[in-house]
Amino acid sequence: MSADLSDEQREKLREWGRIGGKKGGSVGGLMSRWTMTPWERKVRAHKAGLKGAAPRKIDHERVRALRAAGKKYREIAAELGISMPSVSRILRERK
Numbered sequence: 001m002s003a004d005l006s007d008e009q010r011e012k013l014r015e016w017g018r019i020g021g022k023k024g025g026s027v028g029g030l031m032s033r034w035t036m037t038p039w040e041r042k043v044r045a046h047k048a049g050l051k052g053a054a055p056r057k058i059d060h061e062r063v064r065a066l067r068a069a070g071k072k073y074r075e076i077a078a079e080l081g082i083s084m085p086s087v088s089r090i091l092r093e094r095k
Contacts, residue, residue: 058082063090 005013036044058080066076077084
Protein backbone atom coordinates (compact mmCIF):
# COMPACT_ATOMS: atom_id res chain seq x y z
CA MET A 1 0.00 0.00 0.00
CA SER A 2 1.31 3.39 -0.96
CA ALA A 3 2.27 5.86 1.74
CA ASP A 4 0.53 8.75 -0.03
CA LEU A 5 -2.99 7.48 0.80
CA SER A 6 -5.06 9.53 3.20
CA ASP A 7 -6.61 7.98 6.29
CA GLU A 8 -10.02 8.29 4.63
CA GLN A 9 -8.84 6.35 1.56
CA ARG A 10 -7.27 3.66 3.73
CA GLU A 11 -10.50 3.25 5.69
CA LYS A 12 -12.45 2.93 2.44
CA LEU A 13 -10.06 0.21 1.21
CA ARG A 14 -10.40 -1.63 4.53
CA GLU A 15 -14.19 -1.45 4.24
CA TRP A 16 -14.05 -2.90 0.72
CA GLY A 17 -11.80 -5.67 2.01
CA ARG A 18 -14.34 -6.55 4.73
CA ILE A 19 -17.12 -6.92 2.16
CA GLY A 20 -15.13 -9.29 0.00
CA GLY A 21 -13.16 -6.81 -2.05
CA LYS A 22 -16.10 -6.00 -4.29
CA LYS A 23 -16.04 -2.34 -5.28
CA GLY A 24 -18.97 -1.07 -7.32
CA GLY A 25 -21.61 -3.28 -8.87
CA SER A 26 -19.65 -6.35 -9.91
CA VAL A 27 -21.93 -9.12 -11.14
CA GLY A 28 -22.69 -11.69 -8.49
CA GLY A 29 -20.66 -9.96 -5.80
CA LEU A 30 -21.80 -8.93 -2.37
CA MET A 31 -21.70 -5.23 -3.24
CA SER A 32 -23.99 -5.73 -6.24
CA ARG A 33 -26.60 -7.31 -3.97
CA TRP A 34 -26.45 -4.26 -1.74
CA THR A 35 -26.91 -1.85 -4.64
CA MET A 36 -29.79 -3.76 -6.26
CA THR A 37 -33.38 -2.79 -5.71
CA PRO A 38 -35.58 -5.26 -3.82
CA TRP A 39 -37.26 -6.19 -7.12
CA GLU A 40 -33.90 -6.94 -8.79
CA ARG A 41 -32.92 -9.16 -5.84
CA LYS A 42 -36.22 -11.02 -6.10
CA VAL A 43 -35.81 -11.59 -9.84
CA ARG A 44 -32.20 -12.80 -9.41
CA ALA A 45 -33.20 -15.18 -6.60
CA HIS A 46 -36.11 -16.49 -8.64
CA LYS A 47 -33.86 -17.14 -11.66
CA ALA A 48 -31.42 -18.97 -9.41
CA GLY A 49 -34.22 -21.09 -7.99
CA LEU A 50 -33.72 -19.80 -4.48
CA LYS A 51 -37.05 -18.07 -3.99
CA GLY A 52 -40.33 -19.82 -3.37
CA ALA A 53 -41.20 -23.47 -3.13
CA ALA A 54 -39.95 -26.42 -5.14
CA PRO A 55 -40.51 -26.28 -8.88
CA ARG A 56 -44.03 -27.15 -9.93
CA LYS A 57 -44.51 -30.75 -10.99
CA ILE A 58 -46.86 -31.13 -13.96
CA ASP A 59 -48.70 -34.40 -14.39
CA HIS A 60 -47.99 -35.14 -18.06
CA GLU A 61 -50.28 -38.15 -18.16
CA ARG A 62 -53.19 -36.10 -16.87
CA VAL A 63 -52.57 -33.48 -19.58
CA ARG A 64 -52.63 -36.21 -22.23
CA ALA A 65 -55.74 -37.81 -20.73
CA LEU A 66 -57.63 -34.51 -20.69
CA ARG A 67 -56.66 -33.88 -24.32
CA ALA A 68 -57.78 -37.39 -25.28
CA ALA A 69 -61.08 -36.63 -23.55
CA GLY A 70 -61.58 -33.76 -26.01
CA LYS A 71 -60.64 -30.80 -23.82
CA LYS A 72 -59.11 -27.72 -25.46
CA TYR A 73 -55.62 -26.50 -24.58
CA ARG A 74 -57.05 -23.49 -22.75
CA GLU A 75 -59.37 -25.69 -20.65
CA ILE A 76 -56.53 -28.07 -19.74
CA ALA A 77 -54.28 -25.15 -18.74
CA ALA A 78 -56.99 -23.62 -16.55
CA GLU A 79 -57.86 -26.91 -14.87
CA LEU A 80 -54.25 -27.79 -14.01
CA GLY A 81 -53.09 -24.24 -13.30
CA ILE A 82 -50.38 -24.24 -15.98
CA SER A 83 -49.78 -22.18 -19.10
CA MET A 84 -51.06 -23.01 -22.58
CA PRO A 85 -47.48 -23.23 -23.96
CA SER A 86 -46.75 -25.85 -21.28
CA VAL A 87 -49.75 -27.88 -22.43
CA SER A 88 -48.61 -27.56 -26.03
CA ARG A 89 -45.04 -28.58 -25.16
CA ILE A 90 -46.19 -31.66 -23.19
CA LEU A 91 -48.45 -32.83 -25.99
CA ARG A 92 -45.78 -32.18 -28.62
CA GLU A 93 -43.11 -34.19 -26.72
CA ARG A 94 -44.94 -37.44 -27.21
CA LYS A 95 -45.09 -37.18 -30.99
